[in-house]
Amino acid sequence: MPTEKSPKIVTIYGRLSFPNFSYQQAVTRNLKSKFPKDPADVTPDFNLLVEQPQLDKLVTHLRDVYFPFVVQRKTAGEEKDALTQAEVDRIFKIIDSGDFDAQPREPVRVALFHRHPHAAFPCCRCRARCCASP
Numbered sequence: 041m042p043t044e045k046s047p048k049i050v051t052i053y054g055r056l057s058f059p060n061f062s063y064q065q066a067v068t069r070n071l072k073s074k075f076p077k078d079p080a081d082v083t084p085d086f087n088l089l090v091e092q093p094q095l096d097k098l099v100t101h102l103r104d105v106y107f108p109f110v111v112q113r114k115t116a117g118e119e120k121d122a123l124t125q126a127e128v129d130r131i132f133k134i135i136d137s138g139d140f141d142a143q144p145r146e147p148v149r150v151a152l153f154h155r156h157p158h159a160a161f162p163c164c165r166c167r168a169r170c171c172a173s174p
Contacts, residue, residue: 049122050101054090063087099135107132138147 060066066082090098107128114122 047105050098050106052090052094054088054094054100057087057089059086060084102135103132 058069060069061084063082063084066084067079070076070079070082107123109123110121110123111128113120114124
């Protein structure tokens with residue numbers, strides 16, 4: 041009998057860029073910066089660079105599976121893996137705008153990676169201005 045897949049699981053492919061998975065890693069990197077922040081303002085973070093089809097897959101999973109799951113948990117009185125509908129709406133306002141760089145403190149920040157038409161490697165420097173893809 042197959043087990044049901046958890047709504048918390050989705051697989052997408054991309055590339056991690058400069059991950060700081062722990063607070064200590066983030067503080068250490070901050071100390072090396074030309075413009076260090078106050079340690080109280082430093083948080084763990086990472087950038088996942090993905091191509092458009094992978095982003096679409098993730099957003100579809102979030103919209104259709106994960107966020108309904110976490111809202112249902114919050115409605116049922118759960119605290120772990122639970123968000124209010126207002127919190128979900130706030131996240132989707134950012135996702136739907138497509139302006140992921142505008143809100144660096146928000147819980148979702150996506151850097152789109154696309155293929156430059158004249159290069160064998162992904163290109164992020166032109167920010168999609170040179171390509172037909174978004």
